[in-house]
Amino acid sequence: MPPLIYVTRRAHFSAAHRLFNPSFSDQENDAVFDKCANPHGHGHNYYVEVTVAGSADPRTGYVIDLKRLKAIIEEHFIAHVDHKHLNLDVAFMHGVIPTAENIAVACWNQLEPHIGQGRLFSVRLYETENNFAEYKGAHT
Amino acid sequence: MPPLIYVTRRAHFSAAHRLFNPSFSDQENDAVFDKCANPHGHGHNYYVEVTVAGSADPRTGYVIDLKRLKAIIEEHFIAHVDHKHLNLDVAFMHGVIPTAENIAVACWNQLEPHIGQGRLFSVRLYETENNFAEYKGAHT
Amino acid sequence: MPPLIYVTRRAHFSAAHRLFNPSFSDQENDAVFDKCANPHGHGHNYYVEVTVAGSADPRTGYVIDLKRLKAIIEEHFIAHVDHKHLNLDVAFMHGVIPTAENIAVACWNQLEPHIGQGRLFSVRLYETENNFAEYKGAHT
Amino acid sequence: MPPLIYVTRRAHFSAAHRLFNPSFSDQENDAVFDKCANPHGHGHNYYVEVTVAGSADPRTGYVIDLKRLKAIIEEHFIAHVDHKHLNLDVAFMHGVIPTAENIAVACWNQLEPHIGQGRLFSVRLYETENNFAEYKGAHT
Amino acid sequence: MPPLIYVTRRAHFSAAHRLFNPSFSDQENDAVFDKCANPHGHGHNYYVEVTVAGSADPRTGYVIDLKRLKAIIEEHFIAHVDHKHLNLDVAFMHGVIPTAENIAVACWNQLEPHIGQGRLFSVRLYETENNFAEYKGAHT
Amino acid sequence: MPPLIYVTRRAHFSAAHRLFNPSFSDQENDAVFDKCANPHGHGHNYYVEVTVAGSADPRTGYVIDLKRLKAIIEEHFIAHVDHKHLNLDVAFMHGVIPTAENIAVACWNQLEPHIGQGRLFSVRLYETENNFAEYKGAHT
Numbered sequence: 001m002p003p004l005i006y007v008t009r010r011a012h013f014s015a016a017h018r019l020f021n022p023s024f025s026d027q028e029n030d031a032v033f034d035k036c037a038n039p040h041g042h043g044h045n046y047y048v049e050v051t052v053a054g055s056a057d058p059r060t061g062y063v064i065d066l067k068r069l070k071a072i073i074e075e076h077f078i079a080h081v082d083h084k085h086l087n088l089d090v091a092f093m094h095g096v097i098p099t100a101e102n103i104a105v106a107c108w109n110q111l112e113p114h115i116g117q118g119r120l121f122s123v124r125l126y127e128t129e130n131n132f133a134e135y136k137g138a139h140t
Numbered sequence: 141m142p143p144l145i146y147v148t149r150r151a152h153f154s155a156a157h158r159l160f161n162p163s164f165s166d167q168e169n170d171a172v173f174d175k176c177a178n179p180h181g182h183g184h185n186y187y188v189e190v191t192v193a194g195s196a197d198p199r200t201g202y203v204i205d206l207k208r209l210k211a212i213i214e215e216h217f218i219a220h221v222d223h224k225h226l227n228l229d230v231a232f233m234h235g236v237i238p239t240a241e242n243i244a245v246a247c248w249n250q251l252e253p254h255i256g257q258g259r260l261f262s263v264r265l266y267e268t269e270n271n272f273a274e275y276k277g278a279h280t
Numbered sequence: 281m282p283p284l285i286y287v288t289r290r291a292h293f294s295a296a297h298r299l300f301n302p303s304f305s306d307q308e309n310d311a312v313f314d315k316c317a318n319p320h321g322h323g324h325n326y327y328v329e330v331t332v333a334g335s336a337d338p339r340t341g342y343v344i345d346l347k348r349l350k351a352i353i354e355e356h357f358i359a360h361v362d363h364k365h366l367n368l369d370v371a372f373m374h375g376v377i378p379t380a381e382n383i384a385v386a387c388w389n390q391l392e393p394h395i396g397q398g399r400l401f402s403v404r405l406y407e408t409e410n411n412f413a414e415y416k417g418a419h420t
Numbered sequence: 421m422p423p424l425i426y427v428t429r430r431a432h433f434s435a436a437h438r439l440f441n442p443s444f445s446d447q448e449n450d451a452v453f454d455k456c457a458n459p460h461g462h463g464h465n466y467y468v469e470v471t472v473a474g475s476a477d478p479r480t481g482y483v484i485d486l487k488r489l490k491a492i493i494e495e496h497f498i499a500h501v502d503h504k505h506l507n508l509d510v511a512f513m514h515g516v517i518p519t520a521e522n523i524a525v526a527c528w529n530q531l532e533p534h535i536g537q538g539r540l541f542s543v544r545l546y547e548t549e550n551n552f553a554e555y556k557g558a559h560t
Numbered sequence: 561m562p563p564l565i566y567v568t569r570r571a572h573f574s575a576a577h578r579l580f581n582p583s584f585s586d587q588e589n590d591a592v593f594d595k596c597a598n599p600h601g602h603g604h605n606y607y608v609e610v611t612v613a614g615s616a617d618p619r620t621g622y623v624i625d626l627k628r629l630k631a632i633i634e635e636h637f638i639a640h641v642d643h644k645h646l647n648l649d650v651a652f653m654h655g656v657i658p659t660a661e662n663i664a665v666a667c668w669n670q671l672e673p674h675i676g677q678g679r680l681f682s683v684r685l686y687e688t689e690n691n692f693a694e695y696k697g698a699h700t
Numbered sequence: 701m702p703p704l705i706y707v708t709r710r711a712h713f714s715a716a717h718r719l720f721n722p723s724f725s726d727q728e729n730d731a732v733f734d735k736c737a738n739p740h741g742h743g744h745n746y747y748v749e750v751t752v753a754g755s756a757d758p759r760t761g762y763v764i765d766l767k768r769l770k771a772i773i774e775e776h777f778i779a780h781v782d783h784k785h786l787n788l789d790v791a792f793m794h795g796v797i798p799t800a801e802n803i804a805v806a807c808w809n810q811l812e813p814h815i816g817q818g819r820l821f822s823v824r825l826y827e828t829e830n831n832f833a834e835y836k837g838a839h840t
Contacts, residue, residue, distance in 0.1 A: 003556075003557065004556070005524065005554070005555050007554075008552050009550060011550070016182050017183070019621070024619075032620055038229065040225035041183070042155050042223040043181070043183005044183055063553070066520075083178050085178070099621035101622065102616060128185050130570040131567075131570075132567070133566065133623070135565050136564070143838040144836070145801045147831075161340065196805075201796070206800075237341035239341035242341045244285065245285065270290040271287075271288070273286065294462050299761070304759075321460075322434050323434060323436040323464055324434050379756070381705045381763055382756060385705065410711070411708070413708070414707075415703070418703040423697065425695050427661060427691075430689065431690070476659070480581065483661055572828075596783060598783050601741065601785055604745050605745045
């Protein structure tokens with residue numbers, strides 16, 4: 001078997017979100033989520049790094065054409081979340097608390113069926129320069 | 141007169157905003173502000189660079205103590221905007237379209253009366269890595 | 281007169297270039313340009329920061345709509361230089377040694393006639409994280 | 421066995437390259453490599469992160485002296501590719517399509533015989549801020 | 561078992577250090593540690609990335625509340641090393657050569673008993689933009 | 701007169717320093733400099749951006765050859781401060797409190813006599829990502 005190479009494409013989106021659990025009282029939400037529970041929300045410049053593992057096609061030198069990976073990320077994830085409110089505007093986030101953890105998992109689930117060349121290896125979601133979450137699928 | 145030195149302190153906040161003019165029709169808002177007019181808003185990790193010009197105090201080597209400048213920025217600006225919705229939660233932004241330009245001017249107006257040592261020289265506001273606005277006061 | 285605000289849009293391109301003066305001997309080119317004179321060229325990820333000065337339109341909060349500035353930069357500069365060899369593929373660089381200085385001036389000349397709102401204030405061209413050149417027009 | 425520590429040294433080079441397969445027709449090259457197939461090439465500021473795994477020598481606190489790792493990377497990789505055209509000037513890239521994937525593998529092969537302390541664990545090659553490839557050797 | 565998610569919090573400290581082994585002669589210290597052995601020390605802006613692995617709590621969406629992780633890092637590591645001399649001021653570094661490797665291990669040992677939610681997965685310590693060390697515990 | 705272009709070279713050094721005024725009491729030093737007065741010092745990864753203004757030489761496209769500017773910065777500034785304690789090891793800092801302001805002025809004074817092509821326009825000294833000082837000479 002040819003050795004694995006891991007290729008990563010980074011993409012960006014700007015979004016608003018609010019961290020709260022509708023089954024919590026206001027006091028519980030404030031205790032757990034603090035200023036992230038602000039009712040009108042706040043927002044971030046998010047970066048997502050999507051990594052695909054596979055062997056390089058000897059005819060192209062590509063594990064996956066990064067232009068194609070960019071297009072998959074754009075169509076199935078960025079177009080749904082960029083310049084949106086993650087709690088209110090995004091079908092695949094309905095009923096999900098939009099923490100970095102849950103956004104990373106949602107991004108994985110959006111992208112995984114469409115990769116085709118190689119296999120999706122990880123999704124890393126940066127909420128700020130200081131906070132990020134990474135997901136490598138259900139089998140890890 | 142001793143020569144000028146320019147010292148800068150950078151601070152960070154995460155906020156939601158929506159660009160729209162309430163006196164515009166929805167169509168006008170969409171034409172002008174495009175995806176930034178999304179009704180539920182979106183958000184950013186903002187960085188602000190606040191520059192004070194003055195001469196260095198020979199006893200301390202400071203134009204202005206950056207710990208004090210940090211505290212002024214925190215008290216009079218960051219505490220009002222961090223983890224907030226700029227259109228809905230911020231008294232000094234009421235009636236102002238929260239573009240990078242207008243946030244930079246508002247930040248200047250919030251900070252300028254409190255500097256004390258040296259004089260406020262510029263406020264630079266980064267909305268993303270690719271977009272920023274700078275304001276140097278009304279006399280420039 | 282309303283106070284000036286300076287808004288900046290950053291754009292990116294990847295290009296090859298070679299520094300040499302065809303009127304120099306090979307030895308002179310090597311002495312002046314050293315490894316930058318490599319005959320087959322080398323390349324960079326360039327970043328350009330384009331700053332427009334003006335007052336904010338009270339109806340929009342914009343000095344210039346950054347989406348429009350982005351489109352001007354794309355059409356009149358990036359489309360001509362991205363994924364190109366600056367010495368061989370770019371009409372407005374013919375006969376110009378593609379130093380950071382000269383690329384910044386060429387970018388200014390390409391953009392200046394198209395700004396329309398506010399006035400072009402500066403073009404800053406990053407060749408690497410450690411090298412950049414800035415041009416503010418012929419009148420400075 | 422003492423626990424593993426992973427130490428990484430980052431290095432930089434500027435190079436030109438062209439993505440194309442000489443056995444493809446021009447149309448095929450354009451279809452696969454798009455603007456990366458520009459005949460005169462384009463270029464990048466590449467960053468490479470080289471990671472060595474091992475245990476810390478109790479007398480020095482080093483897995484591998486990073487000054488020595490820096491020198492190995494410089495002698496066996498950077499000196500061959502910096503300010504070069506990867507398709508035309510680099511012996512160990514002859515006949516290889518210089519994708520991020522293939523450059524990462526070539527870097528691994530250049531460095532691996534020279535590490536000596538610890539073992540080479542990964543080579544990560546950044547082509548831009550948005551694209552990178554990582555290789556961990558043939559046994560993974 | 562629910563799938564693992566890896567959440568990371570980055571923190572910063574500024575510190576002085578000197579690399580030398582008191583059982584070495586001055587000549588040996590200079591040969592091994594070169595300019596890092598300067599008797600009065602030098603310093604860095606260090607960044608540490610602390611990663612915790614676990615499953616997301618369905619009620620909060622958190623593997624570990626990053627505010628709590630931030631507080632643990634602050635109390636048990638940053639407060640001891642920020643604006644300190646690592647050789648002279650830090651109890652848990654006594655007798656340890658403060659290389660990036662050894663600081664990463666010391667940080668792990670300081671934090672590991674306090675995590676509580678999920679398990680500590682890795683500590684990555686950046687000494688500069690070009691040098692970093694990562695530790696994943698004694699069992700790897 | 702040909703128009704001005706501003707070229708900048710960035711350089712890096714790692715150093716220790718301590719902020720204190722020997723004519724102050726310990727209490728005064730603690731009150732003014734807080735944790736920066738730690739007796740054993742702390743340290744930073746400093747970045748300095750040196751800008752030279754001039755017109756481009758039509759034969760080279762250079763305001764100043766950045767390789768020469770790099771060498772001037774290295775010889776007259778970096779070699780004196782890198783991996784040093786700024787209070788104890790640096791002749792041109794003796795008797796100077798090593799604030800960002802004073803380091804920027806000292807760097808200017810070290811470099812200004814050696815520029816030769818164009819004129820030194822500014823020295824910007826980054827102490828951290830959040831703190832920097834800029835000096836443009838005594839005539840501003």
